[in-house]
Amino acid sequence: MMPAGLKMVAVTDANWDEYCEYQGYGHEVMDRSNDYMIEKVRKDMANYVTGPDGFSVQAFARYGNDPSTVYAAETLEELADIMGYEGAAKEGFLAEIKHWNEMCGAGYDSDWGADASMMHFKIEKAPFFGASAVTGGNPSGGLCQHAAVCTDGEYRVLDAAKAPIPGLYAVGNCCGQRYGIQYHTPTAGNSCGTAFTTGYLAAEYLKADLEGGSGSAGEGGQDERTTNGIYYAGTYKSSQNSGYSTVNVEMIFSEDAITDCKITSSGNEDLMSEELRSSMAAAIVEGQSADVDAVTSRTLAFSVKAVQDAVADYIAQATPQ
Numbered sequence: 001m002m003p004a005g006l007k008m009v010a011v012t013d014a015n016w017d018e019y020c021e022y023q024g025y026g027h028e029v030m031d032r033s034n035d036y037m038i039e040k041v042r043k044d045m046a047n048y049v050t051g052p053d054g055f056s057v058q059a060f061a062r063y064g065n066d067p068s069t070v071y072a073a074e075t076l077e078e079l080a081d082i083m084g085y086e087g088a089a090k091e092g093f094l095a096e097i098k099h100w101n102e103m104c105g106a107g108y109d110s111d112w113g114a115d116a117s118m119m120h121f122k123i124e125k126a127p128f129f130g131a132s133a134v135t136g137g138n139p140s141g142g143l144c145q146h147a148a149v150c151t152d153g154e155y156r157v158l159d160a161a162k163a164p165i166p167g168l169y170a171v172g173n174c175c176g177q178r179y180g181i182q183y184h185t186p187t188a189g190n191s192c193g194t195a196f197t198t199g200y201l202a203a204e205y206l207k208a209d210l211e212g213g214s215g216s217a218g219e220g221g222q223d224e225r226t227t228n229g230i231y232y233a234g235t236y237k238s239s240q241n242s243g244y245s246t247v248n249v250e251m252i253f254s255e256d257a258i259t260d261c262k263i264t265s266s267g268n269e270d271l272m273s274e275e276l277r278s279s280m281a282a283a284i285v286e287g288q289s290a291d292v293d294a295v296t297s298r299t300l301a302f303s304v305k306a307v308q309d310a311v312a313d314y315i316a317q318a319t320p321q
Ligand SMILES: Cc1cc2nc3c(=O)[nH]c(=O)nc-3n(C[C@H](O)[C@H](O)[C@H](O)COP(=O)(O)OP(=O)(O)OC[C@H]3O[C@@H](n4cnc5c(N)ncnc54)[C@H](O)[C@@H]3O)c2cc1C
Pocket: 143, 144, 171, 172, 173, 174, 188, 189, 190, 191, 192, 193, 195
């Protein structure tokens, strides 16, 4: 949860209009589906005024008569002063922008793992713009929670190692990662819809787990969960989101070993080659472990991590507690 009363400053530069193309549709953001609104914002931004008084931009369709104040400056140092930063805070503000630009140069967000398509928007071309808000002490700033606990596809809550916690489910607003970019309310009723759907599905999985033992729902596992070895034998398959795409991993366990692994599809956007997928799958069987070093570039790290997470999840599911 964000502490209350802290200043948040959003910064952009002369290329703000291009960046907006990548903005998700959502609550209280500029309505890009509305030409009139975009033209209005462009006009206001073109008439920007530098200095501490700021200038008005009517960016929100919903609150069209209630413009936001945006501040402009010809240098980032001046913008820091206008936004009220001094001393170490000013240094931190400038260092953070420099760090962001460096990550854009590398094409990789080492801080938060932002989608690589967002990592070429350096803040470097004057005029620079800033707008500020104050944190309200809630997790997302809006009506709905986005940052709740993570679950797998059967709504089982995951622990820090992304292994499901037996018997614990989360749905609706308790279920994290419900939205890709933000709370995209232009799809009407999606939050209530998500609550209904996840609740319904979790109940189905829960019912199957109660009838067949934990982990027997869905495609993974067996109906009879007994073993004389180290694993419950069976086929385990499901999908993991890498942040770029969905990777599908299928594994077969005997009672004593991982006998097969297939990384069956990694989606159109994934950068994992067919060769890397099959060599990684072979290494998982050979090493009998998720801990396979298959990272050949930093971009691939997300896909490889998704496969490793899936394998670790299956090993946890196949191993008697
Ligand atoms: C003002 C407002 C407008 C909205 N407009 C829309 C809209 O137009 N479209 C849309 O899709 N979504 C909208 N939403 C969001 C949507 O209502 C929520 O996302 C949705 O209701 C969440 O459902 P949920 O079942 O996850 O949680 P909730 O509906 O919050 O249900 C949680 C339940 O758990 C109960 N509870 C809490 N603690 C305990 C406890 N310890 N023991 C037992 N019970 C407990 C609560 O009393 C509550 O009944 C809006 C939300 C608000 C606040």
